[in-house]
Amino acid sequence: MKFIKxxxxxxxxxxxxxxxxxxxLQPQQSISIDAATATPENINAILLEAYDIGRNTSPDxxxxxxxxxxxxxxxxxxxxxxxxxxxxxxxxxxxxxxxxNKAMINDNASALNIYADSYSIIGxxxxxxxxxxKFEDATESNRVxxxxxxxxxLVYFDMVRLYGQQYxxxxxxxxxxxxxxxxxxDVSRAVPRDTVEDVYAQVITDLNDAVSLLxxxxxxxxxRYAAMAVLARVYLQQGNFAGARDAANxxxxxxxxxxxATYTEAFDTDDNPNETIFSWVVNVQEGSxxxxxxxxxxxxxxxxxxxxxxxxxxxxxxxxxxxxxxxTYPGEGVSDxxxxxxxxxxxxxxxxxxxxxxxxxxxxECNFRLATAIGLSPLDEINAxxxxxxxxxxxxxxxxxxxxxxxxxxxxEGFLLHDYKRxxxxxxxxxxNDNRLVFPIPQSARDRNPLLDQNPGYN
Numbered sequence: 001m002k003f004i005k006x007x008x009x010x011x012x013x014x015x016x017x018x019x020x021x022x023x024x025l026q027p028q029q030s031i032s033i034d035a036a037t038a039t040p041e042n043i044n045a046i047l048l049e050a051y052d053i054g055r056n057t058s059p060d061x062x063x064x065x066x067x068x069x070x071x072x073x074x075x076x077x078x079x080x081x082x083x084x085x086x087x088x089x090x091x092x093x094x095x096x097x098x099x100x101n102k103a104m105i106n107d108n109a110s111a112l113n114i115y116a117d118s119y120s121i122i123g124x125x126x127x128x129x130x131x132x133x134k135f136e137d138a139t140e141s142n143r144v145x146x147x148x149x150x151x152x153x154l155v156y157f158d159m160v161r162l163y164g165q166q167y168x169x170x171x172x173x174x175x176x177x178x179x180x181x182x183x184x185x186d187v188s189r190a191v192p193r194d195t196v197e198d199v200y201a202q203v204i205t206d207l208n209d210a211v212s213l214l215x216x217x218x219x220x221x222x223x224r225y226a227a228m229a230v231l232a233r234v235y236l237q238q239g240n241f242a243g244a245r246d247a248a249n250x251x252x253x254x255x256x257x258x259x260x261a262t263y264t265e266a267f268d269t270d271d272n273p274n275e276t277i278f279s280w281v282v283n284v285q286e287g288s289x290x291x292x293x294x295x296x297x298x299x300x301x302x303x304x305x306x307x308x309x310x311x312x313x314x315x316x317x318x319x320x321x322x323x324x325x326x327x328t329y330p331g332e333g334v335s336d337x338x339x340x341x342x343x344x345x346x347x348x349x350x351x352x353x354x355x356x357x358x359x360x361x362x363x364x365e366c367n368f369r370l371a372t373a374i375g376l377s378p379l380d381e382i383n384a385x386x387x388x389x390x391x392x393x394x395x396x397x398x399x400x401x402x403x404x405x406x407x408x409x410x411x412x413e414g415f416l417l418h419d420y421k422r423x424x425x426x427x428x429x430x431x432x433n434d435n436r437l438v439f440p441i442p443q444s445a446r447d448r449n450p451l452l453d454q455n456p457g458y459n
Contacts, residue, residue: 033184037131040140047144050124050151051221053117055280055287055351066120067113070280071351072290072344074158075414076307077110081437082417084428085312086407090305090338091294102428102436106458112442114162118155123185125152130184146213150222153206154230156180160199161237162439163455166421166432169239173197176453192451193441200238207231216255225255226278229354232362237422245366248359249375251277257356263323263389266355268346277354284348291344291351295412297335301347305335313411314339316404323389324408341412352413360385361406368402378402385409 036042056068067073080089080099089100095109104111125148135141156178160167164177177199179191194202210227217223229251235243251257258274260266266275270283282289289301296302309328317325329345331338364381367373376384382405383393389409394401403423407416421432430436440458 033127037127037134040135040137043128043131043134043144046124047128047147050121050128050148051280052286053121053124054151055282056290066117067110068288068290069114069117069121069155069158070353071282071288072293073110073117074114074162075291075412076294077114077162078414078417079412080307082420082427084420084426085310086411086416087313088308088310088338090308090335091303093306096294096306102430102434104436104440104458106440106443106454108440108442111162111439112444114439115159115442115445118159119181121155122152122181125149125155126182127184129182142213143215143218146210146224146227147218147222149206150210150214150227150230153203153210153227153234156199156206157203157230157234157237160196160203161418161421163441164196164199165438167196167200167238173200176455179452190449190451193453200234203234204231207234220272220279220281222278225251225257226354228255229277229359232359236362236366237418239422241366241369244362245370245372245374248362248366251359252356252363252375255356259356259360259385259388261388263327264342266357267343267352268349270349272350272352275356276350276352277356277359279350279352279354282348282350287348287351289344289347289349289351291412292347292349295341295344296347297331297340298333300345302344304333305331305338305340307412308335308338308340316408317391319391322386322391322408324391324411343412357385357409361402361409365399365402365406368397368399 037046053066054070056066056071076096077099079087080096081102083100089097091097098104098108099110128144128148132141132145135144160177165175167173173196175196176193177196178193180194180199180202181191207227207230210222211224211231214222214224214227216225228247232244232247232251235247255277257277260273260275265273272279281287292301293303294306296305298304308331314325319325327342328339329342331340360381363375364378368378375381379394379397382397382402385405386393403419406419417427417437420427421437424432426432427437435455435457438455441452441454446452446454
């Protein structure tokens with residue numbers, strides 16, 4: 001599989017950071033895994049490479065190896081496949097056009113790249129977790145383990161939502177998810193797909209471990225509250241509203257993160273604003289922002305507005321003064337006549353993955369569903385978000401209004417498909433559980449691993 005090749009290549013590059021006495025016994029090109037994992041510094045380097053894969057960072061002097069799952073690739077795929085009338089696709093890439101048209105085939109490049117890069121991250125993470133005995137300092141070991149389990153839980157959560165059918169809160173989730181691999185890469189290993197239930201169980205185990213191991217603050221890397229925030233997402237997707245409410249409330253009450261004064265301030269920043277719980281760092285030297293690539297004009301670093309906003313999205317607003325509705329700019333050149341989102345107008349802005357606004361929306365929805373008022377009443381919480389964007393206050397709430405508010409706030413950030421599936425709404429004229437709304441298992445992966453069953457409709 002691709003991640004096996006990648007970890008071997010990664011071993012070559014991290015070899016240069018090891019102690020000379022460790023590496024002068026053999027050429028770097030043939031460095032053994034034992035040597036590459038011999039020191040805490042090397043294990044930390046492997047962990048850092050797992051982050052780098054997510055943001056499409058390659059070793060020096062090597063062409064890009066990864067698609068940048070977490071610098072926009074997954075978000076773009078989720079919102080194109082989940083689109084009904086919110087956006088248009090104006091680009092030339094056939095893999096993204098097929099996502100937009102809900103007409104993927106079993107060698108769709110997006111499905112392949114996301115699958116391969118996900119398992120590359122998992123391969124690096126599993127190597128880290130298999131070598132925690134190299135650490136003598138317990139605090140450092142706990143941090144490294146917590147970050148690794150955060151990444152693995154996050155990746156498996158995204159994979160199970162893309163390559164498997166929606167989790168059923170009523171139980172009996174025997175539908176196929178993705179293979180759970182918890183050991184370092186091994187070319188001789190062939191693993192079948194696990195059930196959606198089993199994958200979610202692994203995700204929750206990893207994230208709970210991360211919550212218990214990570215510090216409250218961890219610089220630009222994942223901390224306790226990043227893990228708790230993803231756990232809130234997982235519980236919400238499952239329909240575990242009490243779990244989601246309480247996890248979101250923990251982040252809101254204890255993380256120190258808060259809404260920016262204006263909606264605009266939450267986006268396109270070099271340094272994370274206080275609203276950002278976790279982001280993938282992108283700068284001129286490292287990483288790429290694929291959201292900018294597909295959403296922005298050429299003058300701003302994009303391809304010219306491959307994805308543009310449609311009136312269907314703008315019509316969801318109830319006020320012309322809402323800053324979120326007006327957070328757009330007109331296209332120019334090849335995108336002349338398009339309306340483009342201002343969320344991704346800077347080429348080297350960090351790729352924000354979790355904002356505190358999402359936690360407010362999760363807590364409000366779950367409180368509403370459970371008739372509770374943990375933290376804030378649902379109406380007060382929604383109105384606080386609306387006030388931040390200069391939208392008039394609501395006098396009453398329905399579940400439909402809350403879900404609409406979620407779409408207005410989080411548009412183009414990779415939530416659309418998953419939110420419509422968990423609430424069982426039609427997507428582009430298809431029922432939420434239509435096979436065309438699930439990614440194919442890449443045919444190249446099945447060619448290498450005969451135990452991988454294909455999703456219906458892709459044979």
